[in-house]
Amino acid sequence: MxxxxxxxxxxxxxxxxxxxxxxxxxxxxxxxxxxxxxxxxMETSVFFFLVSIGYLEQGVAPIHVGEAQASQMVNPLPQxxxxxxxxxxxxxxxxxxxxxxxxxxxxxxxxxDHLMREEVDEEKEKEEVEx
Amino acid sequence: xxxWHHFPIFxxxxxxxxxxxxxxxxxxxxxxxxxxxxxxxxxSTLLGLLMIGRIPSDGYLSYQLGGWAPPxxxxxxxxxxxxxxxMIVCSISLLALIASWRYISKEVTGGRLIAYxxxxxxxxxxxxxxxxxxxxxxxxxxxxxxxxxSYALVAITGNRNAVRAAFKYLLMGAPSSIMVLLAxxxxxxxxxxxxxxxxxxxxxxxxxxxxxxxxxILLVVGFSVKAALFPLHMWLPDAxxxxxxxxxxxxxxxxxxxxxxxxxxxxxxxxxxxAEGIIAGTVDVLSIAAAAAVLFGGIMAILQKDLKxxxxxxxxxxxxxxxxxxxxLTPEGVAGSMYHMLDHGLAKACIFLCxxxxxxxxxxxxxxxxxxxxQQMPFTCFAFALAVWSVIGLPPSAGFVSKWTLIVGxxxxxxxxxxxILLVGAILAAVYCFRIIYYMFFQPGEEGAWENRVHDAPRxxxxxxxxxxxxxxxxxxTWFIVERLxxxxxxLL
Numbered sequence: 001m002x003x004x005x006x007x008x009x010x011x012x013x014x015x016x017x018x019x020x021x022x023x024x025x026x027x028x029x030x031x032x033x034x035x036x037x038x039x040x041x042m043e044t045s046v047f048f049f050l051v052s053i054g055y056l057e058q059g060v061a062p063i064h065v066g067e068a069q070a071s072q073m074v075n076p077l078p079q080x081x082x083x084x085x086x087x088x089x090x091x092x093x094x095x096x097x098x099x100x101x102x103x104x105x106x107x108x109x110x111x112x113d114h115l116m117r118e119e120v121d122e123e124k125e126k127e128e129v130e131x
Numbered sequence: 132x133x134x135w136h137h138f139p140i141f142x143x144x145x146x147x148x149x150x151x152x153x154x155x156x157x158x159x160x161x162x163x164x165x166x167x168x169x170x171x172x173x174x175s176t177l178l179g180l181l182m183i184g185r186i187p188s189d190g191y192l193s194y195q196l197g198g199w200a201p202p203x204x205x206x207x208x209x210x211x212x213x214x215x216x217x218m219i220v221c222s223i224s225l226l227a228l229i230a231s232w233r234y235i236s237k238e239v240t241g242g243r244l245i246a247y248x249x250x251x252x253x254x255x256x257x258x259x260x261x262x263x264x265x266x267x268x269x270x271x272x273x274x275x276x277x278x279x280x281s282y283a284l285v286a287i288t289g290n291r292n293a294v295r296a297a298f299k300y301l302l303m304g305a306p307s308s309i310m311v312l313l314a315x316x317x318x319x320x321x322x323x324x325x326x327x328x329x330x331x332x333x334x335x336x337x338x339x340x341x342x343x344x345x346x347x348i349l350l351v352v353g354f355s356v357k358a359a360l361f362p363l364h365m366w367l368p369d370a371x372x373x374x375x376x377x378x379x380x381x382x383x384x385x386x387x388x389x390x391x392x393x394x395x396x397x398x399x400x401x402x403x404x405x406a407e408g409i410i411a412g413t414v415d416v417l418s419i420a421a422a423a424a425v426l427f428g429g430i431m432a433i434l435q436k437d438l439k440x441x442x443x444x445x446x447x448x449x450x451x452x453x454x455x456x457x458x459x460l461t462p463e464g465v466a467g468s469m470y471h472m473l474d475h476g477l478a479k480a481c482i483f484l485c486x487x488x489x490x491x492x493x494x495x496x497x498x499x500x501x502x503x504x505x506q507q508m509p510f511t512c513f514a515f516a517l518a519v520w521s522v523i524g525l526p527p528s529a530g531f532v533s534k535w536t537l538i539v540g541x542x543x544x545x546x547x548x549x550x551x552i553l554l555v556g557a558i559l560a561a562v563y564c565f566r567i568i569y570y571m572f573f574q575p576g577e578e579g580a581w582e583n584r585v586h587d588a589p590r591x592x593x594x595x596x597x598x599x600x601x602x603x604x605x606x607x608x609t610w611f612i613v614e615r616l617x618x619x620x621x622x623l624l
Contacts, residue, residue, distance in 0.1 A: 019313065026306055035302060042309045046316055053320045078319070081268055085312060088275045092305050095279055099286060099298045106291040115295060 011052040018045030030112050032103070036096045043089040047082045054078035138182050139209050139263050140194060142175040142217065146256030150249050157245035165232045168248040172225040172255060179218045186214045188618040193265070201265070202329035208265030211619035212469050215612070216262045216392055219476050220385055224255035226595035227384075230484050231377035233589045234491050238288050238375055247287050253280040254381060258389050267315055268325045270393065274311065278304050278357065281386055285374045296369035303366045307356035314349035317342050331401050334409075343402075344409050350397050351413055357390035360417075360454060361424030364447050368431075371443035376487025379439060383446045384480035388472040391453045395468060399623045403460065418458040422552045424451030429559025433566075438486050438498050441563060442479065445522065448556055449475045455549050456537045462624060464540025466616035467533055473606060474521055474529035481518035481599035485511050488588035488596070498567055503576025508587045512571050514600040519564040521603035524557050529606035536613055 006013070018041055025038025054075035062073040100110070107115060149171035157164045186192055191210040195201060209217070228251060235247055257276035264270050282304065286297035319325060321342050322333040334343060352363070359367040367387075371379050394417075402410045428448025435441035449471070456468030488511045489495045489504070505512035521528035534553060541549045587593065606612070 023306065026302070032298070032302075039305050039309070042306060043312075046309060046313045049313070050316045050319070053316070077325075081319075084268070084272060088272065088308075091279055092275070092301075092308075095282055096298070096301055096305070099282075099294055099301065102286070102289065102294045103291075103298060106294065 011055075012049065015045045015049035015052065018042075018048065021045075032100055032110050032112055032115075035112070036093060036100070039096070040089065040093060043085070047085055050078040050082055050085075135182055135185055136192065136194060138178040139192065139207050139214075139217070140196070142178050142221065143207075143256060143260040143263060145174050146171045146252045146259070150252035150256060153249045153252065154245055157242075161245060164245050164248050165236075168252055169225065169228050171252060172221060172228055175221040175255075175259065176218075176225050179214075179221055182214065186211050188615040189622045202324050202326035205269050206265035206326060206328075207263050208328065209263050210623070211615060212392075212465075212623075213262050213396075215469060215616065216389070216472060217259055219473050220255065220258045220262065220389065223384055223476050223480050223599070224251075224258070224381060226598055227377045227380045227480060227484070228255075230380075230487070230592045230595040231375070232591050234377060234487050234592060235375055237491060243287060243289070247284070250280045250284050250287070251378075251381075254284065254386075258385060261389055262392060265327050266325055267318065267327055267330065271308070271311055271315055274357070274390075274393070275308055277386065277389070278308060281378075281382060284378045285370045285382075287375065287378070293373050296366075296373040300366040300370040303356050303363070307353040307363075309353075310349045311353035314346040314353065317346035317349070321346075327396075327400055334401060340409055344413075347397075347402060347410055348413055351394055351417065354390050354394045354397070355417075355420075358387050358394065358450055358454075359447055360450060361420045361427055361447065364424070364428075364450075367447060368440050368443040371446065371483075372437060372439035376439075376483050376490060379442075379486075380480040380483040383443065383483055384476040387446060387450055388453065388476060391450060391468075392472065394454075395457045395465065398457065399465065399620075403624055414458050414460065417454055418546070418549065421451040421454030421458060422549060424448060425455065425552055425556040426451075426559070429556055429563070432563040433559065435563075436497050436499070438489070438496060438501070438567070439483070441498065441567075442482050442486060445560065445563065446475075446479060448560065449479070449522075452534070452537060452553065452556065455553060456540055459540045459544035459546055459549075460624065461540045461543045462617045462620040463536055463543055465620035465624070466613055467536030467538075467540050469616050469620075470529070470536055470613055471533035474533045474603065477529060477599050477602045477606070478518040478521040481514060481596055481603070482522070484592065484596050484599070485515040485518070488592055491592065492586070492588055498570060500577075501567065502570050502574040504571045506576070510587050510593050511596065514593075514596045515571070516568055517600035518603055519568060521607070523560045523564050527604065527607040529603045532607055532610065532613060536617075 022038045022042030022045060025041060026035050029035055029038060056074050059074040060072050062076045104110060109115065153164060153168060156167055186209060188211040191208055194207040196205045236244065239247055253276060257273045261270060261273040261277055264273060282297050282301045285300055286294045318330060321337055321339040322330055324330050324333055337343060356363045371383050374382060398410060425448050428444050428451060432441045432444035432448065435444060453468045453471050456464045456471060489501065492508065495501060521530035524530035524534040534557065538550050538553055
């Protein structure tokens with residue numbers, strides 16, 4: 001693969017950059033809402049990648065009417081996949097956000113470090129009670 | 132087309148459709164919901180039993196959904212290994228569901244109870260679909276149904292620790308699903324196909340080996356998080372120990388195995404024929420991680436005080452066994468992995484349900500609280516002992532058969548070091564299991580711990596537990612299944 005090819009397919013670079021930004025956000029950010037936003041960026045990057053595979057310059061919708069040539073049609077399959085993918089992404093986000101609500105109600109914080117520190121504290125408390 | 136060709140699709144769709152119908156029933160007759168939820172799983176199990184002996188070990192059943200021929204339509208491709216795992220999934224989930232009738236009504240009530248059974252059916256239906264499908268995007272969709280329902284089931288009680296464990300699971304599970312989707316996008320971009328059989332042929336001819344390598348690594352990493360392979364296991368001890376016990380049994384006995392089966396499937400049916408160069412390095416890394424998992428899981432299990440956390444670490448160790456088997460890439464190794472899924476599913480589900488019994492009857496979670504337990508709860512304790520026998524892998528149990536096959540497979544591949552690790556893992560298992568047996572049977576109960584004479588667990592929990600533990604003994608004698616699995620693996624390799 002030469003550099004020329006890579007530059008020609010610049011949208012792949014964009015998709016991979018988005019993916020890395022999303023992954024970075026999920027791993028590094030401490031706020032759990034930001035982590036969920038990062039998840040969504042990751043998902044969007046994959047959708048973007050899939051759509052760009054099916055893209056054709058000056059392509060037409062893949063409906064067979066009259067003169068339309070099969071070679072000019074946009075590949076419809078990635079779009080169908082993405083519709084399913086979006087549904088999946090929405091439901092994951094919904095579950096995650098509902099958990100965030102529960103976590104905020106019960107811990108009063110959205111900070112991951114704080115949540116994990118509470119875990120340690122609870123274990124210590126348990127041991128103290130036992131002693 | 133004979134009628135039994137339609138059975139696999141009904142095994143998948145009946146639980147999924149009934150899961151959607153269940154809330155409606157719950158609106159009118161909420162007391163019927165627990166019993167109604169067992170019906171679709173019973174139907175699936177029955178259909179599965181009717182298919183015994185019909186799937187050849189050197190072939191497969193191909194079912195075209197909606198009559199669209201593959202590679203365009205979605206195909207259900209059921210070979211002997213897939214059928215074997217489908218049977219494990221539907222029978223164990225039926226038993227776990229029956230065991231949760233009494234248990235779960237103590238922990239959740241009202242609308243959450245109906246949600247529990249709905250999610251349970253979604254979980255088992257999606258696992259069946261996940262195993263059977265022959266379309267890689269379909270695999271992703273079923274994996275997401277599986278994942279979302281298991282996040283929700285871990286958090287079903289709604290208390291703070293459960294929600295935190297579930298959120299931890301979600302934060303690791305969701306990026307891994309996206310990695311799988313990205314891998315599917317890569318595969319589609321270089322081959323233009325989503326059907327696994329068609330993909331396998333195109334991968335052989337493809338010249339984009341670098342992209343294929345990246346896709347394979349992404350698939351393996353994505354599924355490994357779901358399977359809790361060693362460096363990616365952090366969510367497992369929390370999620371499996373805090374979830375309600377029947378759900379722990381499902382997660383530990385089935386969900387992690389199904390994810391491991393996805394890796395086996397992707398490796399064997401997509402990449403082994405003609406594309407060994409692509410996977411060689413990744414498979415080596417996988418076997419090292421699996422060996423580390425066996426040792427790490429075993430040692431951590433020894434150190435635990437909480438019974439359910441200990442069982443969860445034992446699961447990490449056993450996932451290591453499953454991975455050590457098929458990474459040998461010999462027929463015996465793959466068959467050993469598959470048989471270990473049966474053994475691990477039966478034994479772990481049984482042990483988690485027993486832990487559930489202790490929690491249900493006395494609320495005891497710690498191991499040292501179980502001293503002298505057998506005098507009060509003999510049925511639970513003896514079933515526990517039988518299942519533990521299989522976890523260690525002593526004859527005559529299913530664990531012995533699977534470990535024997537795993538060791539034979541690894542010797543054939545010339546991997547003596549891993550054989551040693553398998554044996555060390557068995558010793559570690561003996562240490563952490565016999566400690567509990569010692570407490571249960573040979574130590575007097577603590578003062579006041581069992582004072583008011585308690586009754587053993589209710590019958591609806593004891594019957595599934597005993598069926599599972601007797602299963603570990605029965606399948607310790609069925610060597611012919613191993614032979615058929617070896618034939619099926621030879622057909623794939």
